[in-house]
Amino acid sequence: MENLKIEGTTKTPTVSFDSETAIMTIKGRSIPENSIDFYKPIVDWLDAYATIPGEKTVLNMQLEYFNTSSSKCILDVFKKLENIKKSGKDVQVHWHYEEDDEDMLEAGEDYDAIIDIDFEMVRVVEF
Amino acid sequence: MTLTKIQEIFDLYDSMERKNIMLSFKGDMSTDLLTSILQIIENKLDRFGESPKVKKRIFNILVECLQNLYHHIEQPYKKVGSDAPSVIVMVAKNMSGYAIITGNFMLKNNADVLKNRLEEINGMTQDEVKDLYKSVLADGKMSEKGGGGLGMIDIARKSGEKLEYGFIPFGDGSSFFSLNVKVNQ
Numbered sequence: 001m002e003n004l005k006i007e008g009t010t011k012t013p014t015v016s017f018d019s020e021t022a023i024m025t026i027k028g029r030s031i032p033e034n035s036i037d038f039y040k041p042i043v044d045w046l047d048a049y050a051t052i053p054g055e056k057t058v059l060n061m062q063l064e065y066f067n068t069s070s071s072k073c074i075l076d077v078f079k080k081l082e083n084i085k086k087s088g089k090d091v092q093v094h095w096h097y098e099e100d101d102e103d104m105l106e107a108g109e110d111y112d113a114i115i116d117i118d119f120e121m122v123r124v125v126e127f
Numbered sequence: 128m129t130l131t132k133i134q135e136i137f138d139l140y141d142s143m144e145r146k147n148i149m150l151s152f153k154g155d156m157s158t159d160l161l162t163s164i165l166q167i168i169e170n171k172l173d174r175f176g177e178s179p180k181v182k183k184r185i186f187n188i189l190v191e192c193l194q195n196l197y198h199h200i201e202q203p204y205k206k207v208g209s210d211a212p213s214v215i216v217m218v219a220k221n222m223s224g225y226a227i228i229t230g231n232f233m234l235k236n237n238a239d240v241l242k243n244r245l246e247e248i249n250g251m252t253q254d255e256v257k258d259l260y261k262s263v264l265a266d267g268k269m270s271e272k273g274g275g276g277l278g279m280i281d282i283a284r285k286s287g288e289k290l291e292y293g294f295i296p297f298g299d300g301s302s303f304f305s306l307n308v309k310v311n312q
Contacts, residue, residue: 103285
């Protein structure tokens with residue numbers, strides 16, 4: 001299947017999903033007015049990927065900001081990965097946060113509490 | 128220009144100056160404007176040398192406030208000659224920190240729903256606000272705009288202070304809602 005690549009803007013993140021390496025990245029800012037439109041291709045791509053998932057899928061989340069409109073869409077992305085895990089594959093989320101950004105760390109912990117996938121909190125000095 | 132008019136303009140300026148307003152806008156909210164306001168404030172916070180933590184909190188709250196204005200604007204109260212619904216946004220800096228102030232018209236019924244929500248949030252401890260955020264996020268319901276009622280909860284969570292708000296009801300079924308969100312340094 002084709003890889004998914006979306007260039008980042010001042011309001012939307014850079015997205016890079018690779019079905020062969022099974023490494024996915026969402027990086028930057030996610031503050032669009034309409035997040036549902038932005039996340040639809042990502043969720044659709046994951047639906048297709050779920051039919052041929054890799055043995056170990058890693059999603060790198062490296063967000064500087066995200067709005068509440070994105071937060072439910074991000075949860076949808078995690079739910080797709082949760083289903084892949086349920087099918088017996090290994091799935092990990094690497095949740096990156098800048099060292100002084102406790103709000104972003106807490107946001108990652110919230111998702112970790114809601115979703116049944118392994119979350120690794122990765123502390124970074126600066127993005 | 129007449130003296131009265133000059134005085135009017137100065138009074139507006141002076142009132143904002145005394146309230147330490149960094150930025151003020153009154154008019155209709157578009158996506159371009161929203162982006163510009165965010166950029167202006169981000170640059171100013173950089174110039175002031177704010178800590179990344181304070182900067183991020185202000186930026187996050189401002190995003191939610193501006194997007195609330197963008198999505199939920201209603202203006203049954205229409206003055207002659209003003210076609211687009213109009214809002215007010217101000218960002219102020221004082222001794223203790225920052226304040227993000229917004230004002231917009233709402234339908235009275237929606238204003239009542241919002242008022243209940245704000246009362247509920249303000250009656251909670253910070254930990255309860257965090258738990259509410261998590262449970263609303265987890266319930267999976269999504270509004271048409273995607274937020275699903277998380278906006279005000281997130282604003283309260285990031286602010287860490289009680290939300291200040293008020294409503295002025297108008298006879299035509301509309302209400303003017305104003306919100307003052309504080310972020311301490």
